[in-house]
Amino acid sequence: MSDCRLYLITPPKIDLATFPALLASALDAGDVACVQLRLKDVGDDVIRRAIDALRPVVQSREVAFILNDRPDLAAAGGCDGVHVGQEDTPYAQARKIMGRDAIVGVTCHDSRHLAMVAGEDGADYVAFGAFFDTATKDPKARAEPEILSWWQEMMEVPCVAIGGITVDNCAVLVDAGADFLAVSGGVWGYKDGPAAAVKAFNKVIAGA
Numbered sequence: 001m002s003d004c005r006l007y008l009i010t011p012p013k014i015d016l017a018t019f020p021a022l023l024a025s026a027l028d029a030g031d032v033a034c035v036q037l038r039l040k041d042v043g044d045d046v047i048r049r050a051i052d053a054l055r056p057v058v059q060s061r062e063v064a065f066i067l068n069d070r071p072d073l074a075a076a077g078g079c080d081g082v083h084v085g086q087e088d089t090p091y092a093q094a095r096k097i098m099g100r101d102a103i104v105g106v107t108c109h110d111s112r113h114l115a116m117v118a119g120e121d122g123a124d125y126v127a128f129g130a131f132f133d134t135a136t137k138d139p140k141a142r143a144e145p146e147i148l149s150w151w152q153e154m155m156e157v158p159c160v161a162i163g164g165i166t167v168d169n170c171a172v173l174v175d176a177g178a179d180f181l182a183v184s185g186g187v188w189g190y191k192d193g194p195a196a197a198v199k200a201f202n203k204v205i206a207g208a
C-alpha cells in the first residue's frame, strides 16, 4: 500500500455561503492531508474572509490549512502553511514570515534543478507539474511521472504532483512515487460530487 495522500486545492471561485459545508463533506469522506486555499485576482479582504470561514473547517479535522501565494496573510490568518511559486515571494522570505514550524511548499514545474534548490533551502515539499491537461490554469510546464521516481531516489523531502489529476489518471503518479496528489477539478468537478471523489481517490491510492 502506498503512503501517498490527497492534497485538496479549492476551486478558483468559492461561495462562502455554501462552500464550507461542501468542503466539510469532502474532508469527512476519506483521508486528506492538506487543503490549499487558492484564490487568484481577488483583494486581501476576500482572502481574509475565506481564511476565517474555511480554516476552522479544515483544522478541526486535523488537516493542514495552506494558503496559496501569500505568506503575509497566511501567517496573520493562522494558516498552517503557504505555497509559493517561482514568481511569488521567494522561499527564504516566505520561511521568515511563516516561521520554522510552518509548512512552506514550492512550485518546481518540471525542473530537477528548481527542486534541488528548494529542497536544499529547506522547503517542506516540492511540487511538480502539470502532469495532465488542466482547465484550472494555463500551466507553465508539462512534467512526466519519471521526475517523481527520480526525486524519490534522491531526496527525503516529500514531492507533490499537480495538474489535471483525476481518479482515472492518478495511479501512474502514485506508482511513480508521489507523496501527495494535489487536486482541484478532479475533486470539485467529479461526476458524483467531491465526497465521492475523495473516496474514489483514496481507493486508487490504497490499491496502488
Ligand SMILES: Cc1ncc(COP(=O)(O)OP(=O)(O)O)c(N)n1
Pocket (backbone or CB within 6 Å): 036, 038, 040, 068, 069, 083, 084, 085, 086, 087, 088, 105, 106, 107, 127, 128, 137, 160, 162, 182
Ligand atoms: C501544491 C501546489 N503546486 C503548485 C502550485 C502552483 O503554484 P504557482 O506556480 O505559484 O501558481 P498559482 O497556483 O499561484 O497560480 C500550487 N498552487 N500548489
Ligand SMILES: Cc1nc(C(=O)O)sc1CCOP(=O)(O)O
Pocket (backbone or CB within 6 Å): 009, 107, 109, 128, 129, 130, 131, 133, 134, 135, 136, 137, 139, 140, 141, 162, 163, 164, 165, 182, 183, 184, 185, 186
Ligand atoms: C494550481 C496549479 N498549478 C499547476 C502547476 O503545474 O504548477 S497545475 C494547477 C492546477 C491544479 O488544478 P487541477 O487539479 O484542476 O488541474
Ligand SMILES: [Mg+2]
Pocket (backbone or CB within 6 Å): 068, 069, 083, 084, 085, 088
Ligand atoms: Mg503562486
